[in-house]
Amino acid sequence: VKRRTHRQKKFFAVLLLVAFFCLPLGLDTTSAVGAEPAFASKVPVLCYHHLVDDVGHRWEHNNSVVTIAEFATQMAYLEREGYYPLTIDEFSGFLGGKKKLPAKSVLITFDDGYASNYWYAYPILARHKMKAVIFVLGSRIRPDAAPVVASLATEQDANGSAATEAQVALVDETATLEPDFSGPFAGLLPPPGYDNLVLDFMTWGQLDELAKSGLITLADHTWAAHSQRDGYLSAYEKMSKAGIVADRQLLRDEFQRRHIPLANAFAYPHGYHAKAARESVAASGVRLAFTLKRACAAPGTDPLRVPRLVVSPGLNEESFAQLLQGF
Numbered sequence: 001v002k003r004r005t006h007r008q009k010k011f012f013a014v015l016l017l018v019a020f021f022c023l024p025l026g027l028d029t030t031s032a033v034g035a036e037p038a039f040a041s042k043v044p045v046l047c048y049h050h051l052v053d054d055v056g057h058r059w060e061h062n063n064s065v066v067t068i069a070e071f072a073t074q075m076a077y078l079e080r081e082g083y084y085p086l087t088i089d090e091f092s093g094f095l096g097g098k099k100k101l102p103a104k105s106v107l108i109t110f111d112d113g114y115a116s117n118y119w120y121a122y123p124i125l126a127r128h129k130m131k132a133v134i135f136v137l138g139s140r141i142r143p144d145a146a147p148v149v150a151s152l153a154t155e156q157d158a159n160g161s162a163a164t165e166a167q168v169a170l171v172d173e174t175a176t177l178e179p180d181f182s183g184p185f186a187g188l189l190p191p192p193g194y195d196n197l198v199l200d201f202m203t204w205g206q207l208d209e210l211a212k213s214g215l216i217t218l219a220d221h222t223w224a225a226h227s228q229r230d231g232y233l234s235a236y237e238k239m240s241k242a243g244i245v246a247d248r249q250l251l252r253d254e255f256q257r258r259h260i261p262l263a264n265a266f267a268y269p270h271g272y273h274a275k276a277a278r279e280s281v282a283a284s285g286v287r288l289a290f291t292l293k294r295a296c297a298a299p300g301t302d303p304l305r306v307p308r309l310v311v312s313p314g315l316n317e318e319s320f321a322q323l324l325q326g327f
């Protein structure tokens with residue numbers, strides 16, 4: 001009897017020891033037993049490009065063009081699941097180990113700066129209280145277009161039909177069309193003359209508006225070093241350090257000249273980031289640069305090689321949820 005008691009004591013002592021070592025570990029990462037972690041250990045960085053309003057479009061076999069409906073569904077999912085949309089500063093702090101983030105955090109990014117981002121992504125992001133970073137191709141940014149009224153009037157004249165009073169009223173209204181964040185389809189109406197089957201880029205005025213919205217941060221996707229021509233794969237990577245530094249500076253100067261804020265963050269063209277290119281980008285003062293390596297980012301991730309998850313078309317809810325885990 002005495003021996004058994006001794007064994008029981010020993011058993012409880014071991015149990016206490018195990019509890020002593022395990023509980024603090026558990027409490028460190030969970031808010032309560034069985035609950036989800038309180039803080040993020042890794043963060044998905046989503047990468048979108050152009051959005052189209054229909055299936056069967058000419059980018060059907062492009063792995064990075066998703067439909068507006070898919071994008072809207074994904075943003076609704078993020079909101080419903082309680083995802084916290086990061087700013088680039090919060091994300092940067094997290095990578096450096098200086099900032100704790102909610103367990104479900106996400107950084108949403110777009111590459112190239114397509115007009116579809118303004119007409120479709122922006123109102124959808126706003127509706128679901130999401131934020132995004134848009135990496136723009138500086139040299140492709142369009143000058144502010146002539147007033148829509150003028151172009152429509154010309155078109156009507158060309159068709160030989162005089163604009164009725166009602167048409168004029170409609171045109172006047174669309175001339176000042178801004179994304180409307182109320183109603184089920186609001187903000188999803190393309191402006192007159194805009195065709196998302198034509199790959200169009202945003203104007204300086206649209207970028208200015210996005211930057212002022214508080215939802216969108218603009219960042220660097222090169223001024224004029226994105227082209228795939230001439231066996232592009234190596235074109236950017238073979239650019240001289242001086243060339244890369246000058247290209248960064250040109251983009252910054254153009255934004256500064258227009259008083260449009262530009263974040264000190266860079267997305268490598270097509271994700272290519274050979275060592276020399278990384279060093280040149282760093283030499284130009286960039287402290288945060290994004291690749292297309294498929295993984296989540298975590299504290300300690302090289303800030304000049306931040307992985308991103310390209311959102312490809314045709315994801316169902318389950319596969320989108322997996323993508324958010326880095327798969």
Ligand SMILES: [Zn+2]
Nearest residue numbers: 111112269270
């Ligand atoms: Zn690009």
